[in-house]
Amino acid sequence: xxxxxxxxxxxxxxxxxxxxxxxxxxxxxxxxxxxxxxxxxxxxxxxxxxxxxxxxxxxxxxxxxxxxxxxxxxxxxxxxxxxxxxxxxxxxxxxxxxxxxxxxxxxxxxxxxxxxxxxxxxxxxxxxxxxxxxxxxxxxxxxxxxxxxxxxxxxxxxxxxxxxxxxxxxxxxxxxxxxxxxxxxxxxxxxxxxxxxxxxxxxxxxxxxxxxxxxxxxxxxxxxxxxxxxxxxxxxxxxxxxxxxxxxxxxxxxxxxxxxxxxxxxxxxxxxxxxxxxxxxxxxxxxxxxxxxxxxxxxxxxxxxxxxxxxxxxxxxxxxxxxxxxxxxxxxxxxxxxxxxxxxxxxxxxxxxxxxxxxxxxxxxxxxxxxxxxxxxxxxxxxxxxxxxxxxxxxxxxxxxxxxxxxxxxxxxxxxxxxxxxxxxxxxxxxxxxxxxxxxxxxxxxxxxxxxxxxxxxxxxxxxxxxx
Amino acid sequence: xxxxxxxxxxxxxxxxxxxxxxxxxxxxxxxxxxxxxxxxxxxxxxxxxxxxxxxxxxxxxxxxxxxxxxxxxxxxxxxxxxxxxxxxxxxxxxxxxxxxxxxxxxxxxxxxxxxxxxxxxxxxxxxxxxxxxxxxxxxxxxxxxxxxxxxxxxxxxxxxxxxxxxxxxxxxxxxx
Numbered sequence: 001x002x003x004x005x006x007x008x009x010x011x012x013x014x015x016x017x018x019x020x021x022x023x024x025x026x027x028x029x030x031x032x033x034x035x036x037x038x039x040x041x042x043x044x045x046x047x048x049x050x051x052x053x054x055x056x057x058x059x060x061x062x063x064x065x066x067x068x069x070x071x072x073x074x075x076x077x078x079x080x081x082x083x084x085x086x087x088x089x090x091x092x093x094x095x096x097x098x099x100x101x102x103x104x105x106x107x108x109x110x111x112x113x114x115x116x117x118x119x120x121x122x123x124x125x126x127x128x129x130x131x132x133x134x135x136x137x138x139x140x141x142x143x144x145x146x147x148x149x150x151x152x153x154x155x156x157x158x159x160x161x162x163x164x165x166x167x168x169x170x171x172x173x174x175x176x177x178x179x180x181x182x183x184x185x186x187x188x189x190x191x192x193x194x195x196x197x198x199x200x201x202x203x204x205x206x207x208x209x210x211x212x213x214x215x216x217x218x219x220x221x222x223x224x225x226x227x228x229x230x231x232x233x234x235x236x237x238x239x240x241x242x243x244x245x246x247x248x249x250x251x252x253x254x255x256x257x258x259x260x261x262x263x264x265x266x267x268x269x270x271x272x273x274x275x276x277x278x279x280x281x282x283x284x285x286x287x288x289x290x291x292x293x294x295x296x297x298x299x300x301x302x303x304x305x306x307x308x309x310x311x312x313x314x315x316x317x318x319x320x321x322x323x324x325x326x327x328x329x330x331x332x333x334x335x336x337x338x339x340x341x342x343x344x345x346x347x348x349x350x351x352x353x354x355x356x357x358x359x360x361x362x363x364x365x366x367x368x369x370x371x372x373x374x375x376x377x378x379x380x381x382x383x384x385x386x387x388x389x390x391x392x393x394x395x396x397x398x399x400x401x402x403x404x405x406x407x408x409x410x411x412x413x414x415x416x417x418x419x420x421x422x423x424x425x426x427x428x429x430x431x432x433x434x435x436x437x438x439x440x441x442x443x444x445x446x447x448x449x450x451x452x453x454x455x456x457x458x459x460x461x462x463x464x465x466x467x468x
Numbered sequence: 469x470x471x472x473x474x475x476x477x478x479x480x481x482x483x484x485x486x487x488x489x490x491x492x493x494x495x496x497x498x499x500x501x502x503x504x505x506x507x508x509x510x511x512x513x514x515x516x517x518x519x520x521x522x523x524x525x526x527x528x529x530x531x532x533x534x535x536x537x538x539x540x541x542x543x544x545x546x547x548x549x550x551x552x553x554x555x556x557x558x559x560x561x562x563x564x565x566x567x568x569x570x571x572x573x574x575x576x577x578x579x580x581x582x583x584x585x586x587x588x589x590x591x592x593x594x595x596x597x598x599x600x601x602x603x604x605x606x607x608x609x610x611x612x613x614x615x616x617x618x619x620x621x622x623x624x625x626x627x628x629x630x631x632x633x634x635x636x637x638x639x640x641x642x643x644x
Contacts, residue, residue: 052628053629056628057628057629060556061511061556062556062591062592063592064592065553065554065556065557065592068553069510069553069554071508071509071510071511071512072474072509073509073511073512074511276517276520276566277520277524277562277563277565277566277567277569277570278517278562278566282481282517283477283481284481284484284485285528285529286484286517286520286521286525286528286529287477287480287481287484287517288477288480288481288513288514288517289517290477316569319569321633321636322600322633325630325632325633326558326630328629328630329629330627330628330629333629338475338513338514339513339558339559339562340511340512340513340557340558340559341475341513362636364632364636364639365632366632367632367633367636368632368633369629369630369631369632372629
């Protein structure tokens with residue numbers, strides 16, 4: 001590192017701090033935009049940052065252990081480190097002008113192509129994921145800067161498509177299934193994804209149509225039928241129970257305004273018991289701590305409590321933070337989902353969203369290392385060619401799931417979140433998150449860390465649902 | 469399926485619910501299976517989690533009120549032995565810390581053990597988990613200055629990717 005870097009770092013920190021202090025006096029993130037100052041040389045910054053990563057990080061597993069106790073975990077980790085270092089070194093050799101930026105245009109092309117065209121036959125395996133596919137592509141498009149660019153034609157088509165998965169064969173069951181094929185059941189996760197798509201596209205023009213089609217009472221009855229005495233929810237009739245089902249159910253309950261005592265009974269007790277000895281959350285009581293379940297567990301709690309400080313009375317916040325920051329690997333920069341597993345771009349959201357949430361809870365400026373996560377995303381999760389989309393790691397192919405969750409993660413890298421106290425009192429904690437960009441030049445949209453849709457969209461949807 | 473993917477989440481989760489349902493916590497074959505898995509790959513965290521469930525699950529599920537001290541010390545010794553073999557392995561450190569956490573044991577008794585892995589001269593046995601534990605121990609001993617030094621070392625030299633976190637931990641020391 002050059003000796004003047006510390007001064008430079010300090011200047012950057014001071015500038016960011018001044019920006020943060022200035023922001024607390026402002027009412028909305030829109031106003032704050034004009035106040036923020038963009039960094040002067042982002043390309044050079046990233047070059048230095050990658051160089052620092054390579055200079056300061058050691059391989060995760062020492063040579064002695066590699067030789068004495070060889071294992072599958074060690075082999076897999078060494079392979080990833082080798083690939084990633086190769087990629088970083090390659091970019092560094094090309095010089096500071098060739099460090100990858102976010103290639104928004106090609107990613108938008110990728111997303112729009114699959115949104116507007118029938119899926120190829122090779123994607124038959126996605127058949128039970130129809131509502132997810134729509135949500136992933138639509139939300140990725142918003143995060144990549146297209147939230148206000150979705151046309152009426154597209155919105156109408158999405159509404160038609162989403163409601164083609166609605167199922168209400170009996171009076172007590174009404175929800176969305178993953179496919180319009182035979183033998184499908186309404187499913188909490190499919191319904192969650194269907195609802196999020198509607199949350200994204202609802203507007204003055206279509207809200208009446210959405211309200212007319214959405215049988216809220218049936219969904220309410222159906223969720224009650226899935227509720228278990230221990231507090232958990234079946235994913236579908238006679239299905240499995242896990243933290244994911246709980247989170248998806250609570251998102252639906254909150255968005256549709258059907259929160260009642262029966263639905264929320266024992267939820268907190270059950271969720272709290274899923275925080276395991278490592279500090280993260282497992283899918284069920286005493287399961288292994290996992291990034292996806294940690295995301296669902298923390299957010300499910302935020303959908304149930306009134307203020308962020310209440311979290312301290314329920315879970316071990318410090319050990320959750322300790323586990324979360326350990327998911328980031330020094331050499332790669334990205335996150336793993338579990339202890340001793342490999343980095344994967346999708347955890348840029350599952351673990352990446354925990355950071356802004358826990359920064360708000362603890363009142364801390366920054367917990368994870370945004371800069372290094374961004375290095376991983378830009379250098380290792382996007383293809384250098386002309387085809388868009390994001391992926392898990394360099395050796396993998398791009399897919400819809402990763403395209404959504406990696407782009408959300410990239411947005412989290414370029415923003416910070418805060419709570420609007422008035423909204424918190426009026427509409428609940430989960431709806432009160434606002435965000436601002438750290439760098440005005442960042443083309444990405446801001447993402448809500450609880451609902452993973454554009455910031456502000458959940459509250460707007462909730463209000464439309466109340467409107468006549 | 470575990471032969472193909474030793475860390476398959478759903479397989480381990482199913483195995484856990486099976487143990488719970490048929491009360492196989494103390495079944496010798498199950499214990500042997502999971503210890504073999506750990507010996508095969510000390511970094512198989514799913515196996516560590518399963519071992520934790522077998523040993524402490526009945527207590528955590530409130531099926532029993534106390535745990536035999538001999539079981540506890542045996543598991544502490546097992547974790548320590550595995551840490552000595554691979555000092556940078558987070559799975560075994562988390563297991564050790566996890567036992568202390570759920571049983572609310574005093575971590576100060578781990579001071580001498582942790583210090584074995586904080587000598588910077590022996591690079592391959594240096595573990596940031598040992599440093600993290602040591603910082604917590606200093607804090608419990610009300611030695612805030614020592615704790616602060618450890619966090620600074622982690623932030624600046626040993627673990628720069630987590631600089632923000634170590635700075636946060638350092639700042640927490642002075643919060644009442």
